[in-house]
Every structure is written in C-alpha cells, then in structure tokens.
Amino acid sequence: MRLKTLGLAVSALALVASAGLAETPTGLDGRGHMVEVASVNAAGFDLVRLKNGVQFRVGGMTKSVIFYSPTTVRVNTNLGENYWTQPSIVVTDTPDDIDFKISRSGGTVSIRSDRLQIDVDTATGALTFKGPDGHVFTREDGKHPQTVEKKTISDAPTYEVSNSFTLKPDEGIYGFGFVDQGNLNRRNKDLLLVQTNVGIVIPVMVSSEKYGILWDTYSQMRFKDDAGKATLWAESAPGGVDYYFMAGNSLDEVVADYRGLTGDAPMFPKQAFGLFMSKERYPDQKRLVEVAHTFRKEQFPLDYIVQDWQYWGSDTDGTWSGMIWNPERYPDPEGMTREIHDLHMKLMVSIWPSIGNDTELAHELDAHNLRFTPLHWISKKARVYDAYSPLGRQIYFKYIKKGLLDKGVDALWMDGTEVEVGSAAWDAQENIRDIKGLGVNAMGDFTRYLNPYSLMTTQGTYDGERATSDQRVFTLTRSAWAGAQRTAAASWSGDIFANWKTLREQISGGVNVTITGNPYWTQDTGGFFVNEFPGGERNPAYQELFARWFQFAAFNPIMRVHGTSIEREPYIFKDLNPEMYQSLLDTVHLRYRLLPYIYSEAWQVTANRSTLMRALPMDFPDDKATHDIDDAFMFGPSFLVHPVTRAMYHVQDPPAETIPASALHTADGKAGLAGQYFAGVNFDTPKGKVVDATLDARWPGPPLAEIPAGLESLNNFSARWEGFVTAPEEGTYEIGLEGDDGYRLFLDGKLIVEDWSQGAKRYKGATVTLHKGQQVAVKIEYFQGGGERSLRLAWRTPSDLRALKQNTPAIDTRVETYLPKGANWYDFWTDAAFKGGQTASMDAPLDRFPLYVRAGSIVPMGPVVQYATENPEAPYELRIYPGADASFTLYEDDNETYAYEKGARATVDIHWDDKRKTLVFGKRQGTFPGLVQSRTFNVVIASPGNAAGIAEAGLTKAVVYTGDSLELKLDH
Structure with missing residues (x-):
C-alpha cells in the first residue's frame, strides 16, 4: 500500500x-x-x-x-x-x-x-x-x-x-477523456493516454455496470x-x-464517489453559462472593444469576450506570456476592461506556461531555477515554468494578479497546458519526447509526471485567486486531468478542424470527459481551422456547418465560439445569410431562456456531485441500445439533444481518392514513387530515401508511416517524390494534393498545384486531360513546419467526375433519433409525445434540430436577455412535461462570489404530482442579499400548440411566489 x-x-x-x-x-x-x-x-x-x-x-x-x-x-x-x-x-x-x-x-x-x-x-x-x-x-x-x-x-x-x-460481454465502458475521437464506448479500443493538443486525458473508466x-x-x-x-x-x-x-446504484453515485476522492466542483459565475466570443486573435484594444460594442448594438447576447495571445508583444520576442500588455496596441488595459464591464460583459485573457526570457516574471522564476531549459517552439525565447513547485506556482500567480487580474481581467484561458514545448503538441509520441526532455521537476522526473501538468498549473491559479479575492474563479484549459474540477477549470478539445466529422466527434469526446466526473467542457464552435471551405465565412457550406455547430454548442456546459483565419462573430451573418443568422439568433435565445434551468443544474453539480452534459448510459445504463450511441446526449435530467452532424443543403463532394500503387511507378520501374527526405524546410540536408507504393503519409509511427530515416525531429523537414503516373482511362482528371504544411505538384515539369505555406491540412487539385495508358512524369515537393504532418496524392478519374455530376443528392432534412427505454418523451418543438424504446423521426430544417424532453420534467425558462444577469426580477415560465411525477430545485445566489459556500443562497423545491395534476412549490430555503423576494411564475403544461419551442407560451396560469409553500391545481 x-x-x-x-x-x-x-x-x-x-x-x-x-x-x-x-x-x-x-x-x-x-x-x-x-x-x-x-x-x-x-x-x-x-x-x-x-x-x-x-x-x-x-x-x-x-x-x-x-x-x-x-x-x-x-x-x-x-x-x-x-x-x-x-x-x-x-x-x-x-x-x-x-x-x-x-x-x-x-x-x-x-x-x-x-x-x-x-x-x-x-x-x-x-x-x-x-x-x-x-x-x-x-x-x-x-x-x-x-x-x-x-x-x-x-x-x-x-x-x-x-x-x-x-469485462462482461455486453458491458459498455466510457471515459478516459477526449481521446480516440468518434466513439463513445471504449470496448475493443486501444487508447494511448497522453495529453495532446486535441487530446484530454483523464484516467477514469466508468461502466454501464455502475x-x-x-x-x-x-x-x-x-x-x-x-x-x-x-x-x-x-x-x-x-x-x-x-x-x-x-x-454505486447509478452512474451518478459513481461520479459522486470520484468527486469525494478528488474534490468538488465549485460554482462558476452565472455569466459563465452565457456565450463566449473568442478569436485568434483580436489585434488590439480598439478592435476588442469594437467587437464587444457591436454585440450589444446588434442585440446578439454575449457574456464573455476573449483576448487571445500576443497582447504582450509578438510571438518571437522575449515578452511571451509575461502577464504584460503591449503599450502600443493596448495603451490602457484598465480603461479597456472598464469599458467592457460597462457593457455587462466579462473579459477572459489567454496565458501560457511558457514565459518569455525578457520578462520580470521569467527573471524571478530563474532566480529560483524554476524554468526548464528547452525553448518553446514558437517563441524560441520562452521556457516552461515548473508548475510542480509550490514556489513556482506562487510566483506565476503573483504576476497574473499584478498584470491581469488587477487590471480588471475576469477569467484566465490557460493555453498549451499539455504541456506544449517543442511543437504544437499534436502528436502523442512527440509530446512524450518533448515533455520528458524537460528533465526533472520539483516533484520528480517527467516520465512519472508526464500527464498532469495542467492540474498543477490550474491548482496554482485557483489557490491564488481564492486567497486574494471573493470573485468566483473560471479557468479554461486545453488539457485536463483527474481532479481538475476542484480548481474551477473547464477543458476544451483543442485546435480542431472545421468539418462534419469533427463536429460529430465533439459529442462522444465531450461526454467521455464529463462522465469521468469533470463536469465542465467545451470546444471551438465552428472549428479552429477552416481549410475545407474556400471563402470561409462567406461559403454557404460553411455557414450551414456553423449553424449546426452553434446548435450543439448551446447544449455544452460552456458555450464558446473560437477559431482562426476567418471572421465568425455571429452578427456578421445578418447580411451574409439572413436565414442562417436567424437560426443563430434563435439558438442563442434558447440558451439564454434556459439559464434558470442551467444555473440550477450547475448547483446540483456543486452540491450533489451531478453532471450537466451526460452520456445516455448515465441515465439509461440498462438500455443496451444506448451503449454505443455516439451522437446524442442528455443535458441535465430533462433534455435529450441530438445535434445534426451532416450537411443537408450544401452536401460537399466526397474526398478525392488516393492514387493507387497500380497507377504509379518509379524511373527504374518499381511500383510507387521514389522519395528523398531532407532536414530543413528548404531541402537543406539530404537524409533517408524511400519508395512509397502510394503517397498517403502521416508521420510518425505505426499504424501510420515510420519516421523518415535520419530525421531526429519531425518538425522542419522537407521531402521530394518523383516517378510516373499512368492514366487508366481516357478523359479529364482532377489530380491534387492534400496535406499539412506546404506542397507543390508538377506534371511533366509543369507546376499545376501549389500551396507553399505553413498551415493545417487542406486539399487543392487541378484538372488535366489524359489519354488512356498515357504516362506522365510526376514530382511532389513538401515541407513540414509544425502542427500535423500529412501528405496525400489523390485524384478523381473521369468516371469519378461523371458520377459526381450525375449524382447530386436530394435535400434530406429528416433525422432519426433513438428515444431510450425507461421514459416517455416530448418533441421540444411541437410537444408531440413519444413512447421510449423507439426511434422518432423529425424534420430538421436549418432552424431546428432534434431536441426531446423527458416526460416527468419541470423546465424553468427565463426571458430573452443580452447577458446572463440582466433583468433578474423577470417572470419565469415553468413548463411541465406530464406523464410522470417530476421534481426540480430552483437555485439562486448572488451570481458572483463565494458567499454561497457560507449559506448565502436560496433554493425552492418544486414538485409535480402527475396523477393529481398538482404543482407544489415548497417553502424557500435560505436567502442572500439581492434575492428577488416575489417572483411571478407563468406555469403551463406542455401540449401541442402551446409551450412548444423557443417562444414564450401563450396560455399559462400565473402565480406569484413569495417564499411560502404554494399548491397549484392544473389541467390541460
């Protein structure tokens, strides 16, 4: 022991x-x-x-x-x-x-x-x-x-x-965090548990066997x-x-045991359950404030605006994440935050564990030998601090407080916490080498302490904020570990790509985080990299994807928009695509109307160790049909959410196929293409040679391609392949390359495809006309400068192109959703009733997605507001979904401080007796300064034609609740 x-x-x-x-x-x-x-x-x-x-x-x-x-x-x-x-x-x-x-x-x-x-x-x-x-x-x-x-x-x-x-043959197992995306159930899986840019590792497994x-x-x-x-x-x-x-007797009891071992999740500020707007990046103070004002002007609700990196200086000087502001671009941080606060918004700011060499923070850390030797891959003038050292954490927080929190910053966004060192932490094997290369930390060697850096650094900031302020902590971190929930840290799934496959993966990946007992998770709505949609935000296919992604985000624990390259503030779509913009507006209004429900459920997370975003087996472990459902989840006890994860209106062509080995040969007659690797991105130093039967490479390691011979590092290399391609049929071909980073394609010496820039994976092709049997000399050049590493030579043959032209799919907006056994269900949009244990079909145009409510639910809904704490005295609509008894505890506090821990809070237990058609409000328990003593509840039983969808119900029974017990008789 x-x-x-x-x-x-x-x-x-x-x-x-x-x-x-x-x-x-x-x-x-x-x-x-x-x-x-x-x-x-x-x-x-x-x-x-x-x-x-x-x-x-x-x-x-x-x-x-x-x-x-x-x-x-x-x-x-x-x-x-x-x-x-x-x-x-x-x-x-x-x-x-x-x-x-x-x-x-x-x-x-x-x-x-x-x-x-x-x-x-x-x-x-x-x-x-x-x-x-x-x-x-x-x-x-x-x-x-x-x-x-x-x-x-x-x-x-x-x-x-x-x-x-x-394990039992039909047992479902879940958890381990956001790894091996795409599947909820971990049966028959092989998972490497190492933190990466897009991998959140939490060493907890949960079973359907409870x-x-x-x-x-x-x-x-x-x-x-x-x-x-x-x-x-x-x-x-x-x-x-x-x-x-x-x-346990339920998976909730298992999660409760986990939190009992590792610490409870404190309450976030209420505004943390509104919308976050983030971009890589707002370049200066003027633009940041301008965007905040535009949200209010356009009346698109927003609670947090986010300043991403480089506000301290550039990415190559010695100021990296020194908790300072560039005086030219951010001349008045205090005035900037005041202006944002005057809009009833909060400001979140990005920080990193790598600290620039020329900062006061670095100098104090270095005085105690609390930075590691390897340089950060972007800055080359920054080094990671030792978060395993109590003194290191104290010094780090000292400068956060001085440079950010004391300037009015409300929340910290802790990026690169895997921890990112010699690369962008995309590849697990490379991240293992990078982290071990840090050497020894204050607690021991990095082989034994490889994974939990994020826990240590968020623990330090949480402890610092709790010791110096009564304002609730909210931290966003790209990595997580067991116990992170006690540090008020929410994780997100990293620098993901904008496509339908990635959107679907966020669902199973997200609930495999929350089922471990880490309740707060989010992701980059719209995808961080937008490479597959030429024109970005102006591309109708991307607009459709963004609208569906936004609908999913509305039912994440934290609702957050973030990404690079393109504009994605929702209000820009008001003119670009009015129909799509209306979908966004309806979705955000639904999120804000549900804030009384969401905030009350957040209290259940804190007080009773509950979970907000829930894998279906959490509620229906005995229904084996739920064990492998990857694209639907519960949101609190009442809502079953099934996001749309396929294009309906702008169906894109399938990807071009990899050119097969049968169509390729080298100059000396071997199947495939002859390749030469080089160290350096400009073909600097020759390294190993290969012959690749097909050019479909992702580096490194099985089951992928091996590390190129002679390359000690998989950053900053280049390669060239040459050979011949033989046309199998007569006609027009599309030939292209898909890869990350830069590539060029030559046919018979002519450059036909070029994208010689550092960037995420994307595809470019060109059309050529070839005769059957014609042999064409092919040359491919490639460089790798960071991030992912992949390259693929692909084509669409004349037959493929004819098939694409002839097979334009018809628009299909129907979505089928399995409704679990053990409950009956209502379509949220129509209040149509369904029995559990069957598949329901719903028409899902752009402004609607499958959303069902469990019979025996009480759902409190507030008004449409511009920020989460606006209009606190407004009436609540109380929707009753009959068919079973229901209970709900409505929770309120001051929304901002830790006074709730000392009892400054109020709860009201509400019970629906389905047989008697009677709603009972219990006596209010507790109080706090600012409590709304008298609130109107507009009570309605959900039924077709009334209390359906986002709009306020028409026919309701109003009751004024003043804190005493109250019984209300209702009928349909």
Whole structure:
C-alpha cells in the first residue's frame, strides 16, 4: 500500500508493522463455514487486517485494499517497496473508518462493508467486486490480475505496471477523456493516454455496470480492451498498481464517489453559462472593444469576450506570456476592461506556461531555477515554468494578479497546458519526447509526471485567486486531468478542424470527459481551422456547418465560439445569410431562456456531485441500445439533444481518392514513387530515401508511416517524390494534393498545384486531360513546419467526375433519433409525445434540430436577455412535461462570489404530482442579499400548440411566489 495522499513513502512491511494488526488466526470453524477473521495464513498467502482495510502477500507481491467510503476502495499492488516521494496530486480524500468484516471460505477471502464485497482469490490475489446482494460489478483477470516490474528511470527506482479486468460481454465502458475521437464506448479500443493538443486525458473508466475506476498514476499509459480482458499499462508507477474502485446504484453515485476522492466542483459565475466570443486573435484594444460594442448594438447576447495571445508583444520576442500588455496596441488595459464591464460583459485573457526570457516574471522564476531549459517552439525565447513547485506556482500567480487580474481581467484561458514545448503538441509520441526532455521537476522526473501538468498549473491559479479575492474563479484549459474540477477549470478539445466529422466527434469526446466526473467542457464552435471551405465565412457550406455547430454548442456546459483565419462573430451573418443568422439568433435565445434551468443544474453539480452534459448510459445504463450511441446526449435530467452532424443543403463532394500503387511507378520501374527526405524546410540536408507504393503519409509511427530515416525531429523537414503516373482511362482528371504544411505538384515539369505555406491540412487539385495508358512524369515537393504532418496524392478519374455530376443528392432534412427505454418523451418543438424504446423521426430544417424532453420534467425558462444577469426580477415560465411525477430545485445566489459556500443562497423545491395534476412549490430555503423576494411564475403544461419551442407560451396560469409553500391545481 502507498500512503501517497499523506505524503509518505514506506515499505509494505513497515506498514504492516505500524498498523497494529490483530493476532487472531485463520477463522474456519470445524464445519467449514465462513467466519470473520483478522488474519489469514495459507500456503503462499498471508493477509492481515489494517485499520481501514487489509493487506496481503501472494506470488511475491504485496497488495492492499483500503476503504475510503462504504462504496470506494483503493487497491495498491507492489513488490514490497513504495518509491513515491510526494503526496498524491489527485486524491485529496483520506481513508474512512468503515465497518467491514473479513471471512474465508475455501480459496476465497471476502472483505465486506454494508455496500461492497471484495472477494480475494488466495491463489492469485485477483479481486472480484460485488454488490451487497452478491451481483458482480467486475473482476480482475483471474490468472494475471497485474504485472509489476521494477525499473530505474532518471536514476530513480519505479515500477512498470499493468492491471487487467475481465469485462462482461455486453458491458459498455466510457471515459478516459477526449481521446480516440468518434466513439463513445471504449470496448475493443486501444487508447494511448497522453495529453495532446486535441487530446484530454483523464484516467477514469466508468461502466454501464455502475462502477468506475480511477488510476492514480501520472506517466504515459495505454488502455486496451480485447476479447480476453481490459488492461491498463503504465510506464512509470512508483507505488505500483494503484487504482480506486467506485461502486454505486447509478452512474451518478459513481461520479459522486470520484468527486469525494478528488474534490468538488465549485460554482462558476452565472455569466459563465452565457456565450463566449473568442478569436485568434483580436489585434488590439480598439478592435476588442469594437467587437464587444457591436454585440450589444446588434442585440446578439454575449457574456464573455476573449483576448487571445500576443497582447504582450509578438510571438518571437522575449515578452511571451509575461502577464504584460503591449503599450502600443493596448495603451490602457484598465480603461479597456472598464469599458467592457460597462457593457455587462466579462473579459477572459489567454496565458501560457511558457514565459518569455525578457520578462520580470521569467527573471524571478530563474532566480529560483524554476524554468526548464528547452525553448518553446514558437517563441524560441520562452521556457516552461515548473508548475510542480509550490514556489513556482506562487510566483506565476503573483504576476497574473499584478498584470491581469488587477487590471480588471475576469477569467484566465490557460493555453498549451499539455504541456506544449517543442511543437504544437499534436502528436502523442512527440509530446512524450518533448515533455520528458524537460528533465526533472520539483516533484520528480517527467516520465512519472508526464500527464498532469495542467492540474498543477490550474491548482496554482485557483489557490491564488481564492486567497486574494471573493470573485468566483473560471479557468479554461486545453488539457485536463483527474481532479481538475476542484480548481474551477473547464477543458476544451483543442485546435480542431472545421468539418462534419469533427463536429460529430465533439459529442462522444465531450461526454467521455464529463462522465469521468469533470463536469465542465467545451470546444471551438465552428472549428479552429477552416481549410475545407474556400471563402470561409462567406461559403454557404460553411455557414450551414456553423449553424449546426452553434446548435450543439448551446447544449455544452460552456458555450464558446473560437477559431482562426476567418471572421465568425455571429452578427456578421445578418447580411451574409439572413436565414442562417436567424437560426443563430434563435439558438442563442434558447440558451439564454434556459439559464434558470442551467444555473440550477450547475448547483446540483456543486452540491450533489451531478453532471450537466451526460452520456445516455448515465441515465439509461440498462438500455443496451444506448451503449454505443455516439451522437446524442442528455443535458441535465430533462433534455435529450441530438445535434445534426451532416450537411443537408450544401452536401460537399466526397474526398478525392488516393492514387493507387497500380497507377504509379518509379524511373527504374518499381511500383510507387521514389522519395528523398531532407532536414530543413528548404531541402537543406539530404537524409533517408524511400519508395512509397502510394503517397498517403502521416508521420510518425505505426499504424501510420515510420519516421523518415535520419530525421531526429519531425518538425522542419522537407521531402521530394518523383516517378510516373499512368492514366487508366481516357478523359479529364482532377489530380491534387492534400496535406499539412506546404506542397507543390508538377506534371511533366509543369507546376499545376501549389500551396507553399505553413498551415493545417487542406486539399487543392487541378484538372488535366489524359489519354488512356498515357504516362506522365510526376514530382511532389513538401515541407513540414509544425502542427500535423500529412501528405496525400489523390485524384478523381473521369468516371469519378461523371458520377459526381450525375449524382447530386436530394435535400434530406429528416433525422432519426433513438428515444431510450425507461421514459416517455416530448418533441421540444411541437410537444408531440413519444413512447421510449423507439426511434422518432423529425424534420430538421436549418432552424431546428432534434431536441426531446423527458416526460416527468419541470423546465424553468427565463426571458430573452443580452447577458446572463440582466433583468433578474423577470417572470419565469415553468413548463411541465406530464406523464410522470417530476421534481426540480430552483437555485439562486448572488451570481458572483463565494458567499454561497457560507449559506448565502436560496433554493425552492418544486414538485409535480402527475396523477393529481398538482404543482407544489415548497417553502424557500435560505436567502442572500439581492434575492428577488416575489417572483411571478407563468406555469403551463406542455401540449401541442402551446409551450412548444423557443417562444414564450401563450396560455399559462400565473402565480406569484413569495417564499411560502404554494399548491397549484392544473389541467390541460
């Protein structure tokens, strides 16, 4: 056992000696019945009782099972020594004094609390986890529950470990964060768990069998599930295998156990649940304020405006993220923030863990040796600070407060927290090399502390803000880790690409973050890179994508627009595409009308450890049809959201196909193209040669292409391929390249395609007329300067082009949605009723998307406002969706401070009795300065023709609530 939470590094034998173990011998009576025992000694197996659990030795391993609650146990296995030198950075809880019993029957020892039973196989040490009624949650692999091998890394002892579970055939497993995008269910997956630009790693697995597992290990890990077992491997685990098993009667109880271990999520300011507008980037103070004013002028609701990077200077000087403002472009930061605040908006500002060499912050960190040696890949004059050092975190925050918060900045956007060092952190393998290359931090080597940098840096800013202000903390971070929720940190999915596939991936990826217990997540609405839509915001196909993406964003925990290159402030579409703009306006009005519902559910996250954005199996784990639904989710207890994730009006052509090996040959007759790699982006130094059967390369590593020979780094290289292409048919071809970064394509010496610039993946093609059998010399040039690495030679043959012309798809706006068993449902737009367990079909024009409400719901809705805290005394519309009893707790506080933690808050329990058609308001509990003492509720039962869609209901029954209990009789 490792007492990492207490900061102790002790051997297993020392633990046994210090635990005050009872001397009672093995307890089997003469008839072989199970009896309670305090110790067990059998051939190859020794068990002793500890204060909060047990410890046993079997097969040369020491294994401990420690209760943290009646439903949560920690399992630790090592070789008798613990090599941690620091306390846990994730688990803040300590073991509870739980009543538990130990008994033995044959080759099994059972450890039982009133909520959990753990059976130990005395031959292998494998554990089986059961409920109090004996049903099995899961079990460790019976033959090989774990492997533990001692290693030495960075001159320090550690273990390389793995542990395995045998899952049930139809069990669904979820979590691990935003990795391997596209699928909700992690069955039959192989996941490399390393932070990247577009990968949020959280080492928590949750099962449809109503249990979860948290691994308290920080190195690179790999999770693999196959037909035999599910295994988690870790490169460096100084305490050995170390995980927490959490059981419940529901997945919400599992999440609650996780938060009990790692810390609760505090309340965000109410305005954090409005709209964020962000762009890479607003270039100066004038433009930032101009955009803020235009939102108010156009009456498009907005709560936060965001200043992205380079407000400190340029990206190549020594001022990088020094918590300073460039005096030429931002001459009056205090005046700028006052002007934004006068618009009832908040200001969020981007900061990085890399600090420019010429800043006061860098100088103070360097005085304590608290920056690492490698230079940041963009600036070349900035280095990452040591967030594992308490002093480093304190110094970092000192300058945040001085340079930003004291100037009026309301929220921090912490970019590059994977941590990004030698590249943009796109590739996991390269990020492993970069982070390990930082060396040793204040807590140990970076092999063992590879993944949780973001947790450490957000913990530092949270602690600093809590110590110096009563204003609620809100932090956005590109990476996350277990425990991040306690630091008021919301994660986002990184620099994603604008296309329909990426939009769909945000759904499954997002709920695989929130199901881990980290409730607040968001993404770049509209996609960060817009490369597949020529003309950007003026392209009708992109406008359709943006409108659908915006609808999805309205049901994210945090609603945020962000991206580069193009303009995307929603009001610009008012003239560009009035129909699409109306869709955006309707969507944002729906988000703001739902703020009483959303803010009340945020209180449930804080007070009762709930989850706002919910994978369908969280609410319907026993409906196996939900286990693999990747594109729909619950939003709070009431809404089932099914975003539109395909084009309906502007269907783009399928991508050009990779030119096959059969159509390519080298000058000496080999199949494919002959390639030459070079170090440097201008063909500077020749490196390895290759022959590629097809040119469809993504670097590095299997199952992708291998690292080019002789290249130590996969940044800043170039390559050239030459050979011949043979036309398989007569006619006009489209031949092109898709890649990142720069490329050129020559046919018979003529340049036909060129995009020689650093940028994300995009495709460009040109048409040529060829005769059947004609051989054309082809030459491709490519350079890689950062970000992704890919290149593909593709074509559309004459047959392909004819098929595209003939097969223009008809517009299809129907969307089918599975409605889970265990509930009945209402179409939000029409109030048409549906039985659960069936698929419903909905017409989804641009201003509508599948949105269903669970029967037995109470949904409070406010007025349309321009910011979240506007018009606090306005009446609320209370929509009742009948068909089952319903309850809802309406929550209010001062929206801004932590006074709610001291009881300055108010709740009203509202109950719908479906049989009696009676609505009951309970007595208001609590109060706070500014509480609206008397509020009008316009109560309505949802029905076709009334209380449907975004508009306020027509026929309602008004009631004035003053805080006393109130009963209201309703009928249809």
